Each structure stands twice: as structure tokens, then as C-alpha cells.
Amino acid sequence: MKNKLLIGTLLLCLGQFSCSDDLLVTTDPTRIGTDLFYKNETQFLQALNGVYGQLQNITSAAYIFQEFPSDNTTLDFNPLDRGGAAGWEAFEFSTVNQGNGEIANVWNLYYSALYNTNYTLEKLAGSTLDAAVKAPIEGQLKFLRAYFYFHLVQYFGDVVLVTSTLDKPDKAFELVRSPQADVWAQIEKDLKEAVPLLPTSFPASQLGRVTKGAALGLLGKVYLTQKKYSDAVTTLKQITGYSLNAVYSDNFNPARKNGPESLFEIQYQGGNDLGEWSTFAYVFAPRLSAGAVTGFANTTPGGRNIPTNDMIAAYEPGDLRKDASLKTSYTLNGTVVPIPYVIKFTYPHTITGRTDNNWPVLRYADVLLMLAEAINEQSGPTAEAYGLVNQVRTRAGLKALDGLDKAAFKAAVLRERRVELAFENHRWFDLKRTMTPAELTAFMNAHGAREKAKPTVDRGGIAFNALDYVYSDYEYFFPIPAPQILINNKLTQNAGYQ
Structure with missing residues (x-):
């Protein structure tokens, strides 16, 4: 910027x-x-x-x-630090x-x-x-x-x-x-x-600024979060002029920033000394992967935001989004290391530590799924609600949803949001929005028990603390x-x- x-x-x-x-x-x-x-x-x-x-x-x-x-x-647990x-x-x-x-x-x-x-x-x-x-x-x-x-x-x-x-x-x-x-x-x-x-748009020289569509998208999300479903439907239906990218990964490709699916994304610029670069690829790569993920050796990635076993299992067979979102291992010096990592923001770049990736905040896929959820809360899974969520599934190479009752449709949309918007900072707010504190407590403690029983990343012999994954x-x-x-x-x- x-x-x-x-x-x-x-x-x-x-x-x-x-x-x-x-x-x-x-x-x-x-x-x-x-x-x-x-x-x-x-x-x-x-x-x-x-x-x-x-x-x-x-x-x-x-x-x-x-x-x-x-x-x-x-996280990629570091027993030495x-x-x-x-x-x-x-x-x-x-x-x-x-x-x-x-x-x-x-x-x-x-x-x-x-x-x-x-x-x-x-x-x-x-x-x-x-x-x-x-x-x-x-x-x-x-x-x-x-x-x-x-x-x-x-x-x-x-x-x-x-x-x-x-x-x-x-x-x-x-x-x-x-x-x-x-x-x-x-x-x-x-x-x-x-x-x-x-305005509905800005000139090409000002791409990335907040537009009317972005404001409507956030307002719709605000209404949905407060369970004002009628207001959410009315607001989200006012969003026009956007479409899904034909290829899912184009949403994260630095060469295709601010594309037809983007309502709002945080702007970063790498490849120079202007101080506007992003570093997500380095923060999210396994900590001992050196240059195997980022492409630049002699670096020490962060090992943060590592996809969990639960997250990896959430993808249906054949979901095209999985390979565009994460990898389950990397290869270093000819050895396969079974540590998963986020790949959404990993693209070639010219200067160590200075990537060109923007961060998506609001995408049209998010709008479609929010609208489907709000309609279902009002009227159950109507043909319109199915059509919205199935647009997203069709791009992912998955069969259309059908024949669900209201509760099952709600659960299906939440699962769809999880994989469609994976690692884009939606999951925690989605869980809070759709669960009471008591329900969230039970849900997170069940997840923690699974992670303790079978950690996503080996902990190097260090036991969990007694308070780890004890959610109140x-x-x-x-x-x-x-x-x-x-x-x-x-x-x-x-x-x-x-």
C-alpha cells in the first residue's frame, strides 16, 4: 500500500x-x-x-x-524452546x-x-x-x-x-x-x-479499497452473528456484481488479487523494500522445513497454524479444495516429514521473507454460504438455499446436497464453511455464532481429548500440561x-x- x-x-x-x-x-x-x-x-x-x-x-x-x-x-511443537x-x-x-x-x-x-x-x-x-x-x-x-x-x-x-x-x-x-x-x-x-x-468499485489503481459490496457483506455477517436472519437475508441479497472464481486457488494467488470473488482483502506487496510484504508462508510452514516449503533455505519457519487431524479429515473424498489448502507432509533432503501445513498462502516470491499474498476477509463464497444459512434459519432448506450452497460445492467437485431437514442442512453449511474458508480466520467466530457457551465447551473439550490421544504433530516426548485443552x-x-x-x-x- x-x-x-x-x-x-x-x-x-x-x-x-x-x-x-x-x-x-x-x-x-x-x-x-x-x-x-x-x-x-x-x-x-x-x-x-x-x-x-x-x-x-x-x-x-x-x-x-x-x-x-x-x-x-x-502448532508444530518445539520441545527445545x-x-x-x-x-x-x-x-x-x-x-x-x-x-x-x-x-x-x-x-x-x-x-x-x-x-x-x-x-x-x-x-x-x-x-x-x-x-x-x-x-x-x-x-x-x-x-x-x-x-x-x-x-x-x-x-x-x-x-x-x-x-x-x-x-x-x-x-x-x-x-x-x-x-x-x-x-x-x-x-x-x-x-x-x-x-x-x-462506490460499487474503485479505479484499477485503487483496487483493495472498501466498496459498497464489502460493507453489505460485513453488515450481513453482523446480522447473522446476532441471529437477525431476516435482516441478514435482505442485506446479503443486495450484493451483486460478484462471482465465484472458476478455480478455487485463484482466491489466494498473488497474480490474481482482488478478483471477481473478492469483496474485501487486506493488501500486501512483496518483492521490494517498501515494508508492505506479508509473511504467512513462513509463519505457517513447519519449523524445521527450512526452504522445503518456502523455497528459501537458511530460514526458520514458525510452525504455526498447522492443520489438525480433525481439519484434514473434514474434507470429503474428491474435494478439490484440499490440495489447494494444505499438504500433509513435506520432503527435506529426500526424507518425507509427516507434518501438515497450510499451503493457501505459499506461492513463489523473489525475496526471502517477503511474500506478495493478500489476506481474504470477505469472499463471495462466504456470502453464498451466509445467505444459505440465514434462509434455512427462516424457512428451512428451500430450493434457493440449496442452490446457494451447491454453487460452492460444485466448484469443489462435490455432489449437490439434497434431502436434508433444517438441522442437518445447518450442520452441512457449517461443515461447508469450515473447508471452503479453512485457515482464513472464520472458524472460531463460526463456532461461537452457532453454539452456546456450554455447547462450545463440550465441543472443544472433545476436540482436545482427540488431540491429546493422537497429537497432529509429535511433541518430542514432552507430555501435555494438565491444563492443556481443558476448555471452560x-x-x-x-x-x-x-x-x-x-x-x-x-x-x-x-x-x-x-
């Missing part, structure tokens, strides 16, 4: 508060103050690009919070606590992005930009704010809801968590306001980071983490 402008939280003093001390009234000739910025379309687009840029950091670690907690993925045990590994083993560093990081990433979003929206509202120029910028920012809160409310439940910047620093210590209902209402409001402001219903939400409660004692902790 070109012209990325990261407007950091240090603007708190520069942009919001009066700093009267003469020692602070200095001018850095290499920086532009906020009083001189936000004056024209170019500058607002730079500020908007800054928020898009923050999406990259959020997305690069999202698998930790949206795939690891589920039954989709595990347990440094990640208290951090990212805890999300796989259901041992997350309020002191977890990844929890603190994700909270900070989202609220930093929200600050910049709110600040830019405020400046935009007071600007003299032409309404036709202002509208799509406002629409994109409101979509992004809704997207951030869509994650936060599902991660943490009640969260701090802020839609404006603060005029005094002391007010930050008065913030409290808002009820989930209020957060969902704000998400809906932002998206409904964004839809009419956004309070883990339906993550804990509020301990540092945030230390900073602001008005914030409460989620039950179970006390």
Missing part, C-alpha cells in the same frame, strides 16, 4: 491537548503538524491509508485469535490468562487503529472537501471502525466503545466497558451509514488485558479470569 501514513497515538498531545510548556513548543522540520495536515483530498487519503496500513499488523497475527482457539489448527508457551501457544491449548502478552498486544493494536479512525473522521467532518470527495473516505473509515469492533466484541464481549477522540487526557481514565448490545448497535450504525457513501465456558471470551485494568481501575475483568 503506497503512501502509508501511520498517525500514531502520540498525536494525543499534538492534536488534542494544549502543551503550554515552552520546551514542548518545538518544530521538527521533517514532520507535518495536524494544524497543517488534513487540508486536502491527498492528505485525507494518506491518513486513510494509514488506517489501512494498521490492518496489516492486525491481520498478520489474527490467526492466533481466530484459528488457534478452534479445532482447525495446532518453550518461549511461546505463555503467549501465542496458550490460544491453542486454552490456557490464556489476563497476563498474556498477545492479549495486551491485540488490544493495543485495535485501539490505536480506532483512535486514528476516529481522529480522521473528526477532521473530515470539519473539512471543506467537496461532498463527492468526502463521501467515499467517510464510508471507508466507518467500515473500518465497524470491522475493528466486530472483532473486539467477539474477542472480549463488553468493550470500551469510543467513537470520538478525547479533549482531556483525564477522560481516558473514566472510560468503562460498554454492553455488547451497544457495541453491536454501533457496528450496525456505521455499516448502514457506510453503504450509501461507498468462560473462555467464550478472552480476558481483558491486565495492564489495561492497572491503567484504568474502572475496567472490569471478564468472569472466570479473576
Whole structure:
């Protein structure tokens, strides 16, 4: 993403508060103050690009919070280095606590992005930009704010809801968590306001920006998550102009970015020194695979997001998506190593560690499956609902579904979502959306028991901890980071983490 402008939280003093001390009234000739910025379309687009840029950091670690907690993925266990045990590994083993560093990081990433979003929206509202120029910028920012809160409310439940910047620093210590209902209402409001402001498409030079279709897609998902099925159906049926790629893997091929199936994807660019590259292939490759997976030797892949035995078994015989999504082994120095790995984001690239893969957020296949689910919840498995899900299955080389009752159709759609959207950060939210906390607890403990009995990856003789894969219903939400409660004692902790 070109012209990325990261407007950091240090603007708190520069942009919001009066700093009267003469020692602070200095001018850095290499920086532009906020009083001189936000004056024209170019500058607002730079500020908007800054928020898009923050999406990259959020997305690069999202698998930790949206795939690891589920039954989709595990890790290539390293018995010689347990440094990640208290951090990212805890999300796989259901041992997350309020002191977890990844929890603190994700909270900070989202609220930093929200600050910049709110600040830019405020400046935009007071600007003299032409309404036709202002509208799509406002629409994109409101979509992004809704997207951030869509994650936060599902991660943490009640969260701090802020839609404006603060005029005094002391007010930050008065913030409290808002009820989930209020957060969902704000998400809906932002998206409904964004839809009419956004174009159906942007010029080729601006591919990847949020469009009307993306806002409708997220709004439909918001309604589905809240079980507002009628609203979900009405909204999702407004999405037009998209189609399934003929070849499933084209959704992930860097040479076919932002294709006909893409409603929204996070933009990355490899092969240069611009700092916009992705690294998913390296993070997801088995840790001792060296260059066998990535193509570059003398590297140490992350061994994260490893497909579980359960995930591998979820594919029906003949499903064309399996070979485009994962491999069950790699070959190094002539030896076959039986460790599975995600291949969706593994493509040839020119510079070590700098891949060109975008990350899909909303695809038309997702829309079809959401719509089929919502129709079934309203009316049972109608011909229309079958037609939607069978479009996805036909591309995968599978026979059409037929003859199911409402419950069986719902289960079939959830299974279809699992394999169609595998490793794209949908599974955890899908499980939470379709199960009560008690049901999810039983489901995850059953998965954990299978993983303990037959680990996907050999653990090198290291036994499981007694608390590993022991899931409790309070883990339906993550804990509020301990540092945030230390900073602001008005914030409460989620039950179970006390």
C-alpha cells in the first residue's frame, strides 16, 4: 500500500491537548503538524491509508485469535524452546490468562487503529472537501471502525466503545466497558451509514479499497452473528456484481488479487523494500522445513497454524479444495516429514521473507454460504438455499446436497464453511455464532481429548500440561488485558479470569 501514513497515538498531545510548556513548543522540520495536515483530498487519503496500513499488523497475527482457539489448527511443537508457551501457544491449548502478552498486544493494536479512525473522521467532518470527495473516505473509515469492533466484541464481549477522540487526557481514565448490545448497535450504525457513501468499485489503481459490496457483506455477517436472519437475508441479497472464481486457488494467488470473488482483502506487496510484504508462508510452514516449503533455505519457519487431524479429515473424498489448502507432509533432503501445513498462502516470491499474498476477509463464497444459512434459519432448506450452497460445492467437485431437514442442512453449511474458508480466520467466530457457551465447551473439550490421544504433530516426548485443552465456558471470551485494568481501575475483568 503506497503512501502509508501511520498517525500514531502520540498525536494525543499534538492534536488534542494544549502543551503550554515552552520546551514542548518545538518544530521538527521533517514532520507535518495536524494544524497543517488534513487540508486536502491527498492528505485525507494518506491518513486513510494509514488506517489501512494498521490492518496489516492486525491481520498478520489474527490467526492466533481466530484459528488457534478452534479445532482447525495446532502448532508444530518445539520441545527445545518453550518461549511461546505463555503467549501465542496458550490460544491453542486454552490456557490464556489476563497476563498474556498477545492479549495486551491485540488490544493495543485495535485501539490505536480506532483512535486514528476516529481522529480522521473528526477532521473530515470539519473539512471543506467537496461532498463527492468526502463521501467515499467517510464510508471507508466507518467500515473500518465497524470491522475493528466486530472483532473486539467477539474477542472480549463488553468493550470500551469510543467513537470520538478525547479533549482531556483525564477522560481516558473514566472510560468503562460498554454492553455488547451497544457495541453491536454501533457496528450496525456505521455499516448502514457506510453503504450509501461507498462506490460499487474503485479505479484499477485503487483496487483493495472498501466498496459498497464489502460493507453489505460485513453488515450481513453482523446480522447473522446476532441471529437477525431476516435482516441478514435482505442485506446479503443486495450484493451483486460478484462471482465465484472458476478455480478455487485463484482466491489466494498473488497474480490474481482482488478478483471477481473478492469483496474485501487486506493488501500486501512483496518483492521490494517498501515494508508492505506479508509473511504467512513462513509463519505457517513447519519449523524445521527450512526452504522445503518456502523455497528459501537458511530460514526458520514458525510452525504455526498447522492443520489438525480433525481439519484434514473434514474434507470429503474428491474435494478439490484440499490440495489447494494444505499438504500433509513435506520432503527435506529426500526424507518425507509427516507434518501438515497450510499451503493457501505459499506461492513463489523473489525475496526471502517477503511474500506478495493478500489476506481474504470477505469472499463471495462466504456470502453464498451466509445467505444459505440465514434462509434455512427462516424457512428451512428451500430450493434457493440449496442452490446457494451447491454453487460452492460444485466448484469443489462435490455432489449437490439434497434431502436434508433444517438441522442437518445447518450442520452441512457449517461443515461447508469450515473447508471452503479453512485457515482464513472464520472458524472460531463460526463456532461461537452457532453454539452456546456450554455447547462450545463440550465441543472443544472433545476436540482436545482427540488431540491429546493422537497429537497432529509429535511433541518430542514432552507430555501435555494438565491444563492443556481443558476448555471452560468462560473462555467464550478472552480476558481483558491486565495492564489495561492497572491503567484504568474502572475496567472490569471478564468472569472466570479473576
